[in-house]
Amino acid sequence: MGGRVNEDLIKERRKCTFDIKELTHIIDCGEENTIKRKQIDNYILNIKELWDDVPEEYLSHKERYENAIKKAFIVLKVLRQLHTGNIQITDHRTPTNVYSIQDGIFRNVNPLLIHIGLFWSTIAAQASTEQQAEWLQPDSSMIGTYVQTELGHGSFIRGIETTATYDSTTDEFILHTPRLSAYKWWPGGLGNTANACLVMAQLYINGTCHGLHIFLAQIRDFDTHKPLPGIKVGEIGPKMGFNTADNGFLGFDNHRIPRTNMLMKNVQVLRDGTYVKPKHDKLTYGSMLLTRVTLISDLAYQLSKAATIAVRYSAVRRQSPIKSNEPERQILDFVSQQHKLFITIASSHVYRVVGLWMWNSHKRVTADIHEGNMGQLPELHALACCLKAISSRDASALVEQCRLACGGHGYMMASNLPQIYAYTTAAVTYEGEYTVLLLQTARYLVKFWRLAAEHKPLPQNFAYFEDYIKKNFEQWRNSPEGIIEGFKAIVAGKTKAAYDTLQCNLRNGREFEEAWNMASVQLTNASEYSTISRNDIEALQSRYEELLALIRPNAVGLVDAFDIRDEVLCSTLGAYDGRVYERMMEEASKSPLNEDVVNESFHKYIRPVTMKNKL
Numbered sequence: 001m002g003g004r005v006n007e008d009l010i011k012e013r014r015k016c017t018f019d020i021k022e023l024t025h026i027i028d029c030g031e032e033n034t035i036k037r038k039q040i041d042n043y044i045l046n047i048k049e050l051w052d053d054v055p056e057e058y059l060s061h062k063e064r065y066e067n068a069i070k071k072a073f074i075v076l077k078v079l080r081q082l083h084t085g086n087i088q089i090t091d092h093r094t095p096t097n098v099y100s101i102q103d104g105i106f107r108n109v110n111p112l113l114i115h116i117g118l119f120w121s122t123i124a125a126q127a128s129t130e131q132q133a134e135w136l137q138p139d140s141s142m143i144g145t146y147v148q149t150e151l152g153h154g155s156f157i158r159g160i161e162t163t164a165t166y167d168s169t170t171d172e173f174i175l176h177t178p179r180l181s182a183y184k185w186w187p188g189g190l191g192n193t194a195n196a197c198l199v200m201a202q203l204y205i206n207g208t209c210h211g212l213h214i215f216l217a218q219i220r221d222f223d224t225h226k227p228l229p230g231i232k233v234g235e236i237g238p239k240m241g242f243n244t245a246d247n248g249f250l251g252f253d254n255h256r257i258p259r260t261n262m263l264m265k266n267v268q269v270l271r272d273g274t275y276v277k278p279k280h281d282k283l284t285y286g287s288m289l290l291t292r293v294t295l296i297s298d299l300a301y302q303l304s305k306a307a308t309i310a311v312r313y314s315a316v317r318r319q320s321p322i323k324s325n326e327p328e329r330q331i332l333d334f335v336s337q338q339h340k341l342f343i344t345i346a347s348s349h350v351y352r353v354v355g356l357w358m359w360n361s362h363k364r365v366t367a368d369i370h371e372g373n374m375g376q377l378p379e380l381h382a383l384a385c386c387l388k389a390i391s392s393r394d395a396s397a398l399v400e401q402c403r404l405a406c407g408g409h410g411y412m413m414a415s416n417l418p419q420i421y422a423y424t425t426a427a428v429t430y431e432g433e434y435t436v437l438l439l440q441t442a443r444y445l446v447k448f449w450r451l452a453a454e455h456k457p458l459p460q461n462f463a464y465f466e467d468y469i470k471k472n473f474e475q476w477r478n479s480p481e482g483i484i485e486g487f488k489a490i491v492a493g494k495t496k497a498a499y500d501t502l503q504c505n506l507r508n509g510r511e512f513e514e515a516w517n518m519a520s521v522q523l524t525n526a527s528e529y530s531t532i533s534r535n536d537i538e539a540l541q542s543r544y545e546e547l548l549a550l551i552r553p554n555a556v557g558l559v560d561a562f563d564i565r566d567e568v569l570c571s572t573l574g575a576y577d578g579r580v581y582e583r584m585m586e587e588a589s590k591s592p593l594n595e596d597v598v599n600e601s602f603h604k605y606i607r608p609v610t611m612k613n614k615l
């Protein structure tokens, strides 16, 4: 759509006091990465077959899937070319770079996301060298998914009921679904797309259960795509979002796979049925750990999209004068609006930085694990659980806040905010549900509190627990260091309170697990435990308001620096040129309900009623 840029946005961009490009380079971790990112964006977004004539919202569930799968294979081809260097761009700023522009292409989710993001990465991380050589071929016929959750169990994976029983007479595993609750349910791409999967099942050898292991199973014929004998597979139906992802169900009826299809890098079953234990029994959970880490960066990106849309719109939208004799103001001038939006910009930066830090930590810990050193795994797990939980919860709350900050127009699908919300809020549940993951981190913290309470030596990272016990905390200072100290005091105080409740429940004769459950609200909620006083809070509040005023002239510059193209934002409210009302009218004209001047239902249903008395 041609036309001039909105006057208010032009003025906002003139007001900006910093170099927008410089911030973009910081976000990209360097100018070189910005250049590469833009090359990838240009390359992919210029592929004409990826763009729709009819907006996604007007398609049926089936049409959406078929349209998405067409695009998914175009994107897959490009990803393979990037990977092999046939397209000369090889490096990306963060793990989510190539994934992120897909949001614009699918306006939903790539049905091959789990194939690309989880299936291959799990094989790369958990299959033996020989298995990788066989399965990780560039021309492989496999389209895979990651099949873990069952109808009856998602969070408590030790409760998974699918079995893999070793048959030493044929050197095979028999995969079996013993009852309805054991049906696999949810995996993305399983419904219609995948012909293979990595399935999590309880391993049985000679009647002994060795717990959860991962197996590669072919489920459809590579040529005809028909389900193999003994496989019952299908799609689970429409959801709040993720409607292009053909999430599926799967049941096995004594389905046989070769013994060598168990992922055997960390754990082995030998030909004679000997079980060789892994060095750490949670290595099988490694793919969940990695995905939790990558999700933090993705959620930061979703926040930057929502902030871009809502800030640009708030600069263009004028409603109500502040003084009655003045013209109507940009809604961005209302301090309450600034509070809603600037916090979203800030949170995006916070989770971007933390996501990158976690990505690098994961790389480091994985290299250690490779050398046989498992020492850092528990801390990484505790951090990943907590950060995945709070980043997804914050992101979905803030995306919704941005949507509400756009008033009625934020409710339009064409604003793209409802889709970003539906996508973001799913992350609170998948890959480990919010409360369940917080309780994993609580378990880790309580373990170290116990050491502190018993005056045993603590690792350096937990020295602040000891400080708290000895009341070594300094008086609150209104500074970044003071805020960090304050947070440490909160964590220590909260952990102490939860630990004390736990001990009290135990003294009253409860079993540990029951006592833990009774303390679980305390274990997941944070409260104020620092030395901060009422006056400090007032000082913080006024500093916060000063900062809002300082940020105000730079708000549009800050979101421009995220450098998200219009094709990816897909928003009538958030486009770079700010021609909001023109775009809204143009989108409305695409509604099928505007195709006929008089809809046929008028003749069928309305006229017979309204004209009844006149006939």
Ligand SMILES: CCCCC/C=C\C/C=C\C/C=C\C/C=C\CCCC(=O)SCCNC(=O)CCNC(=O)[C@H](O)C(C)(C)COP(=O)(O)OP(=O)(O)OC[C@H]1O[C@@H](n2cnc3c(N)ncnc32)[C@H](O)[C@@H]1OP(=O)(O)O
Binding pocket: 095, 096, 099, 113, 114, 117, 118, 146, 148, 149, 154, 155, 156, 157, 158, 188, 282, 285, 286, 288, 289, 291, 294, 295, 298, 377, 378, 381, 430, 431, 432, 433, 436, 437, 440, 443, 444
């Ligand atoms: C796919 C994307 C790929 C990436 C692409 C990049 C970007 C794309 C962007 C976005 C992606 C967008 C969309 C993706 C869409 C959908 C994907 C969804 C895929 C799924 O949705 S896929 C299913 C995930 N489903 C879960 O997420 C289940 C959650 N449920 C659990 O995860 C376990 O059930 C748990 C942990 C709650 C309990 O497990 P448990 O009962 O066996 O253990 P228990 O509590 O008894 O703890 C005993 C000891 O193990 C330690 N421990 C536990 N876990 C560990 C680990 N991982 N590492 C190291 N230590 C660990 C403990 O800390 C403790 O240690 P200690 O004893 O010392 O205290």
Ligand SMILES: Cc1cc2nc3c(=O)[nH]c(=O)nc-3n(C[C@H](O)[C@H](O)[C@H](O)COP(=O)(O)OP(=O)(O)OC[C@H]3O[C@@H](n4cnc5c(N)ncnc54)[C@H](O)[C@@H]3O)c2cc1C
Binding pocket: 114, 146, 147, 148, 149, 152, 153, 154, 155, 156, 185, 186, 187, 188, 242, 247, 426, 429, 430, 431, 432, 433, 434, 435, 436, 439, 520
């Ligand atoms: C969009 C989407 C995509 C998905 N993709 C995949 C996929 O590709 N592959 C796959 O295998 N799975 C997938 N899943 C499944 C997902 O991983 C699970 O839904 C998730 O792990 C939560 O498990 P659940 O559904 O069993 O929730 P439940 O565990 O039944 O949770 C219900 C409630 O019980 C509470 N609860 C449960 N246990 C405890 C406890 N111990 N203490 C306190 N409270 C508790 C929870 O906090 C929650 O409030 C997907 C899910 C979604 C929504």
